[in-house]
Amino acid sequence: MKNVSILILLAVTLFSAEYLTNKSCNECHPDIYDEYQSSYHSKTYFNDELHRKVAQKVPVYDCGRCHMPAAKNLSDMEAGKTTPNPIHKEQKDAISCFYCHQIAYVKKSHKFNINTLARQAAGYKPTLYGSLDNPDDSDKHGMVKSPIYDKYACMGCHSHKRNAQGVLIFKAMDENQDSKGCIKCHMPYIEGPVEKMNKRSRTEHRSHFFAGIHDAEMRTKSVDITIRPEGNTIHVVIENKMEHPLIVQAARMKYLKLKVIRDGKVIWENFKTDPMEDKQATFVTEFADEHGKRVAIPYFAKKRGFVNNLGAKEKKEFVYKVPSLHKNDRIVAEMYVILAKPSCAAVLDLEDKTLTEPILMKKVETIVK
Known part of the structure; x- marks a missing residue:
């Protein structure tokens, strides 16, 4: 013994x-x-509102394995026996x-x-x-x-x-x-x-800054956009320059905003208010329950719903029918990211509005000759 x-x-x-x-x-x-x-x-849970409010919607803290890995009581949090507590230095780190x-x-x-x-x-x-x-x-x-x-x-x-x-x-x-x-x-x-x-x-x-979507230079480098007008069509090619998919984090949405401007006025755009009006150029992962109804929090998902993405180093062409283009028309293409996509933000009551406001990734434009 x-x-x-x-x-x-x-x-x-x-x-x-x-x-x-x-x-x-x-x-x-x-x-x-x-x-x-x-x-x-x-x-972490204590200083990232989006992460905390998502975690508070689920019965167990199964985010901790990656977001709070040094916690001594991680097993109890993953089992729903306890929740994160800032008195623990390993959790706050x-x-x-x-x-x-x-x-x-x-x-x-x-x-x-x-x-x-x-x-x-x-x-x-x-x-x-x-x-x-x-x-x-x-x-x-x-x-x-x-x-x-x-x-x-x-x-x-x-x-x-x-x-x-x-x-x-x-x-x-x-x-x-x-x-x-x-x-x-x-x-x-x-x-x-x-x-x-x-x-x-x-x-x-x-570097231990781990620059990513929150860094303006990294956002710009992550995608290439080319525009080619032809008669009454606009061809736009979006290339994902990264070695991972364009959308990785489940809460995010990226989308293309395309406009034709004549004499200072927008005469055409690919959507009015909601990027999902142009689903082909809206990149997002949505989740669903067993009946196909949208689920905002991935923990509860029974399957994937609408998914549109670009793989690593993948490029895709989008073709838009527009009113007849005139000489000197400006065609502007902008790529945006939203850190908390609308379906997610709708159930979280986020106070930090920067999480729901579009952030510019890249902007290119061309003049019709």
């Missing part, structure tokens, strides 16, 4: 390393900390530095991928992992280069997710993809050392 007790104690201590808060990382990595604090990896730098293995699975963390021994400073050559230890932690951080680290959360009914909520990666594309685009090398002391005189580091 004594030997059994020792084995049980050892199993517990292997997973009991002291948690390092995001704030503690700031002491040695101020630049990276500031980047992270400006990123959406720092957003969102997608924490400590959690992400402990990933030892990413297991591919049908419903969602699973991050396996490195075992840490109690009573010793933890070992963290990354992609640096010849990393430095500190008084807080050891540091080791791991191949996981060159091509797999993002796959734990950013690959795909299905709900309890097996409905695909999002899919960001194909089966043959890994994290290399994510890292190249969203974590480019930028000027500045990795740490304040800069023992090895490093001149650059990977």
Whole structure:
């Protein structure tokens, strides 16, 4: 019995390393900390209204696996036994530095991928992992280069997710993809050392801003739009420049606004008030119940409803019949994104109106010759 007790104690201590808060990382990595604090990896249940209000609509916090992965009571939250509480530093840290730098293995699975963390021994400073050559230890932690951080680290959360009914909520990666594309685009090398002391005189580091839809430059680079007028038709080609689908997050909507302007007045447009008037150029994923009725919160979905998307690097041509075009008519094409699509916003009572206001991604125009 004594030997059994020792084995049980050892199993517990292997997973009991002291948690390092995001704030503690700031002491040695101020630049990276500031980047992270400006990123959406720092957003969580407590400071992201859209995420919180969606989570409050469901009986269990099954978002936590990716949005609050360091929580010690994650299993209880996923089982509906408790809800997020800001007194827990691991929960307030969102997608924490400590959690992400402990990933030892990413297991591919049908419903969602699973991050396996490195075992840490109690009573010793933890070992963290990354992609640096010849990393430095500190008084807080050891540091080791791991191949996981060159091509797999993002796959734990950013690959795909299905709900309890097996409905695909999002899919960001194909089966043959890994994290290399994510890292190249969203974590480019930028000027500045990795740490304040800069023992090895490093001149650059990977950005931890994780630029995406909230960054104007990234929005512009993500799509190409070309316009070709011909008689009484307009040909518009939209190309998704990204290595993942145009729509990934279930709450979002992207759409094309096309206008013909003559003498300063709009004489034609592809829709008046609702982008869904032009479904071919409205990119969104809607969900439905077993009867086909629209469901706003993906947790309750029994199947997918209306889905329109562009795959990675995919382009599509749209042809519009318009009144006869005149010389010097301006044709303006604008791509917009809404962070909380109308069907989602309608059930959430969002106070932050920037979540429901269209954000310009790209604008191009041409003059009829």
